[in-house]
Amino acid sequence: MAITKEQLESVEERVQNIVSVYEAKEDCLLQILHDVQADNNSLSEAELIQVARAMDIPLSRVYGVATFYSMYSVRPRGKYVIRICESAPCHITGAQAVIRAFEQSLGIKMGETTEDRKFTLEYTSCLGVCGVAPAVMINEQVYGNLTPAKVQEVLATYNED
Amino acid sequence: MEFFRSHVLVCSGVNCSFKGSRSVRNALVEEIEKQGLGQEIKVVETGCFGLCEEGPVIVVYPEAVHYCRVSPGDVGEIVEEHLRKGRIVNRLLYRGEAFPKAVQTWEQIDFYSRQKRVVLRNCGLIDPDNIDEYIARDGYEALGRVLRHLEPGEVIGLIKESGLRGRGGAGFPAGLKWDFTASAPGDQKYLICNADEGEPGTFKDRLILEGDPHSVIEGMTIAAYAIGASKGYIYFRGEYNLSIDRLTQALKQAREYGLLGENIFGTGFGFDIEIKVGAGAYVCGEETALINSIEGKRGEPRYKPPYPASAGLWGKPTCVNNVETLANVPPIILNGAEWFRSIGTEKCPGTKVFTLTGNITNAGLIEVPMGITLREVIYDIGGGIPNGRKFKMAQTGGTSGGCLPGALLDVPMDIDSLAAAGSALGSGALMIMDDSHCIIDVVKCFLQFFRHESCGQCTPCREGTWRLYELVDKISRLEATMEDVELLRRLSRTMEDASLCALGQTAPFPVLTTMRFFPEEYEAHIKKGVCPAGICSAVSQTA
Ligand SMILES: Cc1cc2nc3c(=O)[nH]c(=O)nc-3n(C[C@H](O)[C@H](O)[C@H](O)COP(=O)(O)O)c2cc1C
Ligand code: SF4
Ligand code: FES
Ligand code: FES
Numbered sequence: 001m002a003i004t005k006e007q008l009e010s011v012e013e014r015v016q017n018i019v020s021v022y023e024a025k026e027d028c029l030l031q032i033l034h035d036v037q038a039d040n041n042s043l044s045e046a047e048l049i050q051v052a053r054a055m056d057i058p059l060s061r062v063y064g065v066a067t068f069y070s071m072y073s074v075r076p077r078g079k080y081v082i083r084i085c086e087s088a089p090c091h092i093t094g095a096q097a098v099i100r101a102f103e104q105s106l107g108i109k110m111g112e113t114t115e116d117r118k119f120t121l122e123y124t125s126c127l128g129v130c131g132v133a134p135a136v137m138i139n140e141q142v143y144g145n146l147t148p149a150k151v152q153e154v155l156a157t158y159n160e161d
Numbered sequence: 162m163e164f165f166r167s168h169v170l171v172c173s174g175v176n177c178s179f180k181g182s183r184s185v186r187n188a189l190v191e192e193i194e195k196q197g198l199g200q201e202i203k204v205v206e207t208g209c210f211g212l213c214e215e216g217p218v219i220v221v222y223p224e225a226v227h228y229c230r231v232s233p234g235d236v237g238e239i240v241e242e243h244l245r246k247g248r249i250v251n252r253l254l255y256r257g258e259a260f261p262k263a264v265q266t267w268e269q270i271d272f273y274s275r276q277k278r279v280v281l282r283n284c285g286l287i288d289p290d291n292i293d294e295y296i297a298r299d300g301y302e303a304l305g306r307v308l309r310h311l312e313p314g315e316v317i318g319l320i321k322e323s324g325l326r327g328r329g330g331a332g333f334p335a336g337l338k339w340d341f342t343a344s345a346p347g348d349q350k351y352l353i354c355n356a357d358e359g360e361p362g363t364f365k366d367r368l369i370l371e372g373d374p375h376s377v378i379e380g381m382t383i384a385a386y387a388i389g390a391s392k393g394y395i396y397f398r399g400e401y402n403l404s405i406d407r408l409t410q411a412l413k414q415a416r417e418y419g420l421l422g423e424n425i426f427g428t429g430f431g432f433d434i435e436i437k438v439g440a441g442a443y444v445c446g447e448e449t450a451l452i453n454s455i456e457g458k459r460g461e462p463r464y465k466p467p468y469p470a471s472a473g474l475w476g477k478p479t480c481v482n483n484v485e486t487l488a489n490v491p492p493i494i495l496n497g498a499e500w501f502r503s504i505g506t507e508k509c510p511g512t513k514v515f516t517l518t519g520n521i522t523n524a525g526l527i528e529v530p531m532g533i534t535l536r537e538v539i540y541d542i543g544g545g546i547p548n549g550r551k552f553k554m555a556q557t558g559g560t561s562g563g564c565l566p567g568a569l570l571d572v573p574m575d576i577d578s579l580a581a582a583g584s585a586l587g588s589g590a591l592m593i594m595d596d597s598h599c600i601i602d603v604v605k606c607f608l609q610f611f612r613h614e615s616c617g618q619c620t621p622c623r624e625g626t627w628r629l630y631e632l633v634d635k636i637s638r639l640e641a642t643m644e645d646v647e648l649l650r651r652l653s654r655t656m657e658d659a660s661l662c663a664l665g666q667t668a669p670f671p672v673l674t675t676m677r678f679f680p681e682e683y684e685a686h687i688k689k690g691v692c693p694a695g696i697c698s699a700v701s702q703t704a
Contacts, residue, residue: 027456029457070440072440088610089362092519092598126363131526144179
């Protein structure tokens with residue numbers, strides 16, 4: 001994929017600012033990527049290149065980290081990323097029904113993004129809130145004790161804006 | 162000091178938070194002000210009480226009345242009836258299935274009365290955002306004693322004597338690990354607190370850190386003094402923003418009080434703690450992967466040896482301990498090794514914090530002496546299996562732990578007994594499954610986890626986790642033969658022997674234990690072509 005000069009320039013300042021908060025320290029790469037990603041839930045190629053430049057490290061190193069951890073995405077995602085826990089404690093308390101409810105309401109399959117780029121559905125491993133299983137995380141917010149009916153309620157709150 | 166005739170403790174633990182405890186708290190404060198009781202009654206936000214299933218939980222002192230499932234709509238009645246007129250609101254009291262009568266005070270509820278709280282001694286009782294409340298309950302006294310009166314070697318000796326073993330999964334003696342790090346050559350040493358907590362079904366570390374952050378900070382500082390580290394890290398998983406906020410606040414307060422930073426207690430000893438945050442990778446809980454992640458790299462495990470105690474973070478001697486291990490340290494210093502040994506079993510002294518999940522009445526957080534039986538935990542504390550179903554299987558130690566049948570309900574819950582029974586204590590995750598579920602289906606779910614979380618660095622695990630999944634998927638589609646079972650067994654052995662880290666080595670564990678304890682389920686799917694629970698069918702349901 002060719003990357004244009006405009007794309008690179010459009011993210012340059014923002015990335016440089018984030019990197020300078022962490023004084024370009026290499027051990028802060030994970031935190032830097034978290035911050036860069038905060039804007040639109042994914043890391044673009046231009047952003048990764050600018051992170052590598054600003055930190056003066058090889059692009060392969062940045063890309064390697066960005067693709068290792070599941071919270072980062074190098075593919076575009078929706079405004080709201082819905083991460084549905086599929087680990088065993090959620091599985092045996094009804095995660096499958098929750099998954100189907102999300103898929104049906106949004107008209108997409110797991111792993112996909114709605115056409116309006118609003119929602120992305122993803123699987124995740126245990127979120128550490130199994131006390132309220134089955135659970136999902138929508139961006140930073142956790143929802144627990146879900147049932148198909150509650151899924152509708154939760155989605156309704158996001159459809160207001 | 163201000164005097165309040167009543168305190169209302171509102172759980173702000175993560176589980177209650179997601180059930181709306183914040184709005185309950187706000188409603189309480191508002192109603193109390195409105196009724197002009199602001200001078201008499203104080204609302205305090207605390208950490209998890211443990212009975213998360215019944216959340217949001219609030220406790221009213223001095224009577225210690227425990228209310229469950231409180232919503233903002235109940236607040237008016239609580240303030241009017243209980244706080245104003247002293248009449249208990251019966252309809253909000255705890256009534257588990259096992260209890261004919263509603264129970265009023267939290268100490269009376271079986272769920273709490275059978276526990277032994279060492280690590281959770283302050284959880285639910287203090288405001289975690291206020292260091293003074295921790296100090297009022299002997300907080301930082303152990304650190305003061307250590308820095309003023311004990312040599313590092315004496316601290317290590319004490320921890321060795323106590324028999325404290327690691328609570329992160331492997332159960333390695335803490336004192337010995339400290340000793341290795343202390344005696345490794347090198348000027349710069351590091352202490353790392355492992356708060357990655359990725360094991361499915363485990364959420365104890367976050368509740369300890371959110372409910373009583375200073376107990377972990379104090380434990381870390383004592384450990385750092387013992388091993389000679391001037392710098393420490395707490396590594397959180399990326400999803401734990403609430404824990405991170407609480408800890409950031411606690412670190413700030415500890416620094417302001419001179420309990421962290423340079424010249425602690427005026428003794429010349431200096432130590433500070435930095436927070437590091439992961440980004441979603443179970444394998445980062447493995448100590449060498451975690452070290453790579455702190456260095457800002459891909460979280461791939463390193464070859465061992467060298468062990469972190471000799472060459473860890475940036476090649477320097479490093480001690481990695483779990484949150485719960487460290488939270489045990491201050492009480493051991495204060496009460497002595499002998500006291501600690503009087504709790505639990507001979508080889509596993511102390512308590513263990515467990516998280517109860519799955520088909521159990523009281524899902525939540527408990528702390529019990531090591532060696533308590535599985536049956537006591539499930540039935541006496543956990544309140545048994547809900548919805549009139551029967552017990553089928555308990556998985557101890559999380560997804561890499563073993564699956565135990567009803568015949569083994571009397572196994573003592575400690576590291577050695579569970580290992581002998583073919584399972585593991587692990588992180589303290591305890592998942593209960595009722596008879597509506599299928600063993601094959603849940604094993605497939607475990608394997609899905611491993612194939613997703615394998616870091617891909619070594620072949621037996623990268624390929625093996627996928628093949629294991631495919632074989633079990635074939636069984637669940639009712640298409641497998643007994644040869645596939647043999648293949649499963651052989652593949653499992655290879656992975657146990659040849660994988661680089663414990664992720665690949667333990668991934669086959671749930672397969673092997675279910676083949677051993679639930680052979681009839683495998684046979685039904687393979688020989689008879691039926692799923693006894695009626696879950697698996699020829700069409701695969703999961704992706
Ligand atoms: C795949 C894998 C995941 C692990 N996850 C954790 C974890 O989340 N928390 C933890 O404390 N230990 C975890 N461990 C164990 C650590 O490697 C290490 O033994 C532990 O942090 C040492 O602390 P302790 O001696 O106080 O238990 C994990 C191990 C493996 C192999
Ligand atoms: S066993 Fe699995 S997780 Fe561990 S290093 Fe090998 S591939 Fe990675
Ligand atoms: S298993 Fe789903 S949150 Fe832990
Ligand atoms: S989070 Fe409130 S009781 Fe556990």
